[in-house]
Amino acid sequence: MVGIARGIWFGLSALLTTTAQTSAPDDSVRPLRADSDAPYVHRLTLYDEHGQAIDPRDELAKPYSPKATCGKCHEVGTIALGWHFNAAHRSPKAARRGEPWVLADSQTGQQIPLSYRGWPGSFDPAALGLSEWQFVSRFGRHLPGGGVGDLDPAVRNATREATRWNISGSLENDCMSCHTAAGATYDAPEWARQIERENFRWAPSAALGLALVRRDAKRLPDDFDPDSPPSPDYPERQPPQTIYDLRRFDGEDRVLFPISSRVPNERCSYCHSAHRVGADAPPRWQQQEDVHLAAGISCVDCHRHGIDHAVTRGYEDEANDSCQPSRAALSCVGCHLGRQFPLARLSADSTALMLGGPLPAPRPEHVGIPPVHFEKLTCTACHSGPWPDETTWPAQTAMAHALGLSSRERDAGTLPNIEEPVFAIGDDGRIAPHRALWPAYWGITRGARFEPLPLEEVRAALGRILPKPKIADAPAVPLSDQQITAGLRALTARAARPTATPGAASASAPAPRDIGYLRDGWLYRLADDKLQRAAHPGAKPYLWPVAHAVRPASRSLGARGCTDCHADDAPILVGELRTSTDPPDRFAQSRQSDLRGDDAALQRAWSGAFAWRTEFKLAAFALLGATGLVFLRWLLDAIAPVRASTAQQRADEGTRA
Amino acid sequence: MSFASASLYALLVAPMLLLALGLTAGRGPAGRARASRWTWLAHALAVVAATVLAVTALSAVWRDQGMNGWSLLIHAGVAAPLYLVALLWTTAWETGLSRAAHGPAPISLFRKLVFGLYTTAALLTAGTMLFSMLPLFGYDLLVWSIEVHRWSGLALLVLLMGYLYALWARR
Numbered sequence: 001m002v003g004i005a006r007g008i009w010f011g012l013s014a015l016l017t018t019t020a021q022t023s024a025p026d027d028s029v030r031p032l033r034a035d036s037d038a039p040y041v042h043r044l045t046l047y048d049e050h051g052q053a054i055d056p057r058d059e060l061a062k063p064y065s066p067k068a069t070c071g072k073c074h075e076v077g078t079i080a081l082g083w084h085f086n087a088a089h090r091s092p093k094a095a096r097r098g099e100p101w102v103l104a105d106s107q108t109g110q111q112i113p114l115s116y117r118g119w120p121g122s123f124d125p126a127a128l129g130l131s132e133w134q135f136v137s138r139f140g141r142h143l144p145g146g147g148v149g150d151l152d153p154a155v156r157n158a159t160r161e162a163t164r165w166n167i168s169g170s171l172e173n174d175c176m177s178c179h180t181a182a183g184a185t186y187d188a189p190e191w192a193r194q195i196e197r198e199n200f201r202w203a204p205s206a207a208l209g210l211a212l213v214r215r216d217a218k219r220l221p222d223d224f225d226p227d228s229p230p231s232p233d234y235p236e237r238q239p240p241q242t243i244y245d246l247r248r249f250d251g252e253d254r255v256l257f258p259i260s261s262r263v264p265n266e267r268c269s270y271c272h273s274a275h276r277v278g279a280d281a282p283p284r285w286q287q288q289e290d291v292h293l294a295a296g297i298s299c300v301d302c303h304r305h306g307i308d309h310a311v312t313r314g315y316e317d318e319a320n321d322s323c324q325p326s327r328a329a330l331s332c333v334g335c336h337l338g339r340q341f342p343l344a345r346l347s348a349d350s351t352a353l354m355l356g357g358p359l360p361a362p363r364p365e366h367v368g369i370p371p372v373h374f375e376k377l378t379c380t381a382c383h384s385g386p387w388p389d390e391t392t393w394p395a396q397t398a399m400a401h402a403l404g405l406s407s408r409e410r411d412a413g414t415l416p417n418i419e420e421p422v423f424a425i426g427d428d429g430r431i432a433p434h435r436a437l438w439p440a441y442w443g444i445t446r447g448a449r450f451e452p453l454p455l456e457e458v459r460a461a462l463g464r465i466l467p468k469p470k471i472a473d474a475p476a477v478p479l480s481d482q483q484i485t486a487g488l489r490a491l492t493a494r495a496a497r498p499t500a501t502p503g504a505a506s507a508s509a510p511a512p513r514d515i516g517y518l519r520d521g522w523l524y525r526l527a528d529d530k531l532q533r534a535a536h537p538g539a540k541p542y543l544w545p546v547a548h549a550v551r552p553a554s555r556s557l558g559a560r561g562c563t564d565c566h567a568d569d570a571p572i573l574v575g576e577l578r579t580s581t582d583p584p585d586r587f588a589q590s591r592q593s594d595l596r597g598d599d600a601a602l603q604r605a606w607s608g609a610f611a612w613r614t615e616f617k618l619a620a621f622a623l624l625g626a627t628g629l630v631f632l633r634w635l636l637d638a639i640a641p642v643r644a645s646t647a648q649q650r651a652d653e654g655t656r657a
Numbered sequence: 658m659s660f661a662s663a664s665l666y667a668l669l670v671a672p673m674l675l676l677a678l679g680l681t682a683g684r685g686p687a688g689r690a691r692a693s694r695w696t697w698l699a700h701a702l703a704v705v706a707a708t709v710l711a712v713t714a715l716s717a718v719w720r721d722q723g724m725n726g727w728s729l730l731i732h733a734g735v736a737a738p739l740y741l742v743a744l745l746w747t748t749a750w751e752t753g754l755s756r757a758a759h760g761p762a763p764i765s766l767f768r769k770l771v772f773g774l775y776t777t778a779a780l781l782t783a784g785t786m787l788f789s790m791l792p793l794f795g796y797d798l799l800v801w802s803i804e805v806h807r808w809s810g811l812a813l814l815v816l817l818m819g820y821l822y823a824l825w826a827r828r
Binding site for chain 1 (some may be wrong): 723724725726727729730734737738741742744745748749751752769772773776777779780783784787789790791792793794795796799800803
């Protein structure tokens with residue numbers, strides 16, 4: 001019932017919020033459909049955002065609009081509900097926590113997990129004073145467009161950057177950012193460059209290589225009217241110019257789009273890459289490749305979806321969360337073990353799910369592994385992510401570290417500091433490998449929560465105190481105690497500053513104890529103007545599960561035996577969790593087992609038991625064997641009278657005969 | 658019927674049945690063989706170990722949870738080996754009695770039957786888990802062996818009560 005209710009809530013809220021917030025076109029026109037397994041050749045006329053066909057030879061030609069062009073045949077309003085675009089709707093919660101966006105600022109020593117989805121431990125960008133415009137400007141480099149980039153005009157015009165939105169246009173959902181066929185070029189870094197130049201509406205044309213875009217919307221003043229014709233008297237007031245590559249157009253001004261409904265792995269990788277970094281990290285060519293990709297399976301073979309673009313995420317509870325039983329077949333268990341049904345007679349669809357769904361995979365034997373492991377651990381605990389070591393390792397992800405964009409400065413110390421693998425208890429109560437981000441921010445205590453202060457406020461207070469790094473991607477140096485003390489004093493003084501309304505400051509000014517700096521699980525505060533540090537319950541790391549790269553059975557945890565995990569020195573028990581501020585003794589929860597809240601005595605007992613496991617088995621089998629033999633003797637004795645009686649009976653019969 | 662329900666009914670009904678039997682049938686004449694203190698200790702150990710095994714297992718079953726943590730460690734690592742020792746001991750004692758029982762006061766058929774079934778259940782219960790510790794069974798067989806283990810373990814408990822009654826009844 002809960003699942004159904006959640007599904008109904010999901011559907012309704014998605015529908016309502018979409019209607020309210022996004023610029024969704026009318027999907028009432030029936031879409032054109034080819035309904036063939038053969039790819040449909042997309043030779044298309046380009047349309048601008050107003051639905052006007054584009055003349056590529058026109059000097060004032062506008063950039064092509066994916067929404068208008070693709071929307072001629074496809075339900076782009078429905079597509080806008082997909083996972084990649086619907087975060088800004090806030091209501092449709094993605095049931096399982098995923099990777100957040102990270103607001104990282106090395107000058108002020110902050111790394112804050114952000115999400116519009118309301119995932120526990122993350123913060124809504126609006127709560128930090130980050131507008132949709134700022135969010136897109138900061139993270140649009142790895143957004144596919146749509147969502148926060150393509151707000152409903154009424155909503156957009158109510159924002160403080162309405163004039164900038166008007167000049168830059170919407171960052172529409174760019175279908176080609178994912179659906180560019182393998183071998184064709186989609187220039188994602190060019191997309192990022194256009195966003196940096198605030199050329200939002202021009203980004204799809206430039207990224208696909210259809211056009212050169214000259215000039216930056218960023219340079220235009222706020223009062224620029226994008227609908228007014230260019231004036232030679234004001235050369236500085238020229239909007240970005242779209243210069244189409246005429247070689248891409250045929251005689252009827254149509255463009256052959258290199259589209260594939262099966263998204264190539266490379267397109268997924270642009271936003272979903274992650275790898276280990278640091279001095280100890282093996283070179284990229286030596287790092288683990290996902291066993292499925294190595295076997296030729298593509299991302300979209302498992303991460304399937306329909307026109308709603310609700311991409312299957314692949315976790316076990318997804319079928320319940322989404323109220324779509326068919327998704328059960330697209331998890332590890334679904335493919336490798338099939339789904340169990342209580343029904344005696346099954347429909348063909350259910351039988352297919354039971355037998356492994358559309359991608360029935362080899363059924364693992366898991367020889368000798370007690371089933372309790374499958375109750376306590378996810379498949380990924382043993383099979384995914386990097387092999388655990390004495391310490392966690394820093395990792396970088398495309399979304400957090402702008403991988404895919406060239407940089408000379410990015411190195412292992414570039415914020416945010418993400419660690420992996422962290423074996424934590426996931427939302428389903430089982431242990432799974434995670435990536436961890438220890439939030440670091442200047443904030444204020446509100447009730448039981450410690451919430452970050454708006455970024456601009458922090459920068460205004462601390463900008464002159466803390467040294468500004470010369471390079472944006474420069475390795476972050478953790479703030480010293482002196483810097484933290486100075487920062488807290490500055491923020492406290494700023495908060496106590498009188499405002500325009502007499503009396504308001506004294507009424508609302510936070511006490512010095514309320515303002516603090518949170519890092520690595522510790523909350524730093526001033527008490528009697530002295531820096532004090534205490535563990536804070538709200539200072540847990542933000543964790544999200546690692547599903548890839550999947551390791552084969554021969555490289556899974558336990559491949560060398562039980563002591564991969566059941567040993568005093570097993571990394572999943574005593575492995576150190578590193579943070580930005582090594583050494584780890586500065587750290588509130590320093591071991592993997594601490595984070596899970598494991599019973600240390602129990603762990604020692606289990607580890608000790610496994611040290612004697614062979615002897616235990618031998619003794620137990622000896623006892624069992626001896627008991628069996630003695631019992632056999634008893635059994636023979638027990639039936640001896642019967643045997644004697646039968647023999648006597650036969651003898652008597654023989655005598656009589 | 659689920660195992661949780663079956664175990665609840667079995668552990669409620671069996672003692673009452675034996676109590677009723679004890680009250681109606683009474684206690685028989687003393688047997689020829691008198692148990693030594695060591696034999697009493699062996700039986701006491703079997704009872705204590707079986708009780709710990711039952712509590713650790715059934716408390717998890719009745720809470721609709723899998724066994725893990727301390728309860729699993731105590732169940733498998735402490736109580737089970739002690740129970741195996743006690744089982745060997747009591748079996749040896751019964752066998753000794755049985756071999757010497759061709760005299761004037763033979764052991765009752767009821768006791769023989771109950772002891773035979775009880776020991777069979779005990780061997781099956783222990784065997785399924787011990788063989789599961791070898792790298793022989795895959796997931797499906799392991800799940801099956803756990804099912805056999807829990808049902809035979811329940812039978813063991815009921816039969817242990819019956820065996821204790823048979824010892825008390827001396828007939």
